[in-house]
Amino acid sequence: MERLGLGPKICHKICPKLVYGRMTGWGQTGPKAAQAGHDLNYIGLSGALWYASAPGDVPIAPATLVGDIGGGAMYLTVGMLAGLLKARSTGAGCVVDAAIVDGSAHMMNLLMSLRANGGFQTARGQSLLDGPHWSRSYRCADAGYFTVQALEPKFYAQFIDLMGLKTDVDFADQFDQARWPDLTERLVHIFASKPRAHWSAVFAGSDACAGPVLDPDEAMTEAHMQARGVWSAPEGRLQAAAAPRFDGTRPTAPPPSPRRDQHRRGILDELDQLERAAR
Numbered sequence: 001m002e003r004l005g006l007g008p009k010i011c012h013k014i015c016p017k018l019v020y021g022r023m024t025g026w027g028q029t030g031p032k033a034a035q036a037g038h039d040l041n042y043i044g045l046s047g048a049l050w051y052a053s054a055p056g057d058v059p060i061a062p063a064t065l066v067g068d069i070g071g072g073a074m075y076l077t078v079g080m081l082a083g084l085l086k087a088r089s090t091g092a093g094c095v096v097d098a099a100i101v102d103g104s105a106h107m108m109n110l111l112m113s114l115r116a117n118g119g120f121q122t123a124r125g126q127s128l129l130d131g132p133h134w135s136r137s138y139r140c141a142d143a144g145y146f147t148v149q150a151l152e153p154k155f156y157a158q159f160i161d162l163m164g165l166k167t168d169v170d171f172a173d174q175f176d177q178a179r180w181p182d183l184t185e186r187l188v189h190i191f192a193s194k195p196r197a198h199w200s201a202v203f204a205g206s207d208a209c210a211g212p213v214l215d216p217d218e219a220m221t222e223a224h225m226q227a228r229g230v231w232s233a234p235e236g237r238l239q240a241a242a243a244p245r246f247d248g249t250r251p252t253a254p255p256p257s258p259r260r261d262q263h264r265r266g267i268l269d270e271l272d273q274l275e276r277a278a279r
Contacts, residue, residue, distance in 0.1 A: 019083035027099030039067040048104040055125025071103025133183040144196030145213035159208040
C-alpha cells in the first residue's frame, strides 16, 4: 500500500479518524514481517497446529483455514470494530495490525488455561480434548465418520448407555487416563461394525454429544441446518448464510455474484468524492 501511495500515514493526513486495517501472516513488525507464507506456516509457528491430528500422526491443517479465517479475518474484524468505536468517541483513527500468527496463538489461550490447571498436556493424545475415547471421531462400517465429545459426566453416562456399555466396568471411570487407549480401540471396532446412519439413529435427540460428520452437500439437507436456513445454492454455488444473526432479522439470500470489475467505476468515484471532501 505504501508503494501505491495509500499507506496509513498518507491516508491519516487526509482523514485523521480513519481506521486502517492491515491483515498479514506475520504482522507489520518482526523478523518475518516481509517474508511470504501461508496458513499452514503461520499456525505451525504460532503453536495452533500442534494438536491438529491423532497422536503419532503428522499434523494436518484444518481445511477451514483456522489461521486465515479465524486468526486473521475474524481478529481483523474485531479490531476494526473496536477502532471504529474509538474513532467515533475520540475522533482519532488507528492502524489495526491483524497478524495471523497473533490471532491463531491467541485462540490457544483456552487450552493454555487448561494446561495451567493440569487439564491439558503438551504431549498430544494425553489431554481432555485430544486423548480420551469420548473425545474423537470414529470410522463407521460404510466409511462414514461419527463424532463423540461427551466431556461432562452426565453426557458421558448417556453416551455409554446408548452404546450398550452401561454395565461394562471397563468404561465406568471416564477419567482413567491409563485406560483411554484400550477403550478407544474397543470403540473403534464397535463403531466400525455399523454404518453412520445406524449411529445417527441411536443418538438422535440425545444429549450424549455425539453425531455424524457430514460433507457440505449433506449438511445442506440435514434437518437442523435446513430449519435454520444455513446453506443455500444461489447460482448453483453452495454457500453458507451470514453469521452471526441478530434478533428481529432473518438471513437473506445472497445477491448474484458480481462480474469482475463490475463495481470498479463506482468505487473509484466514491473514493474521489471522499478525497475531495477531505480537502
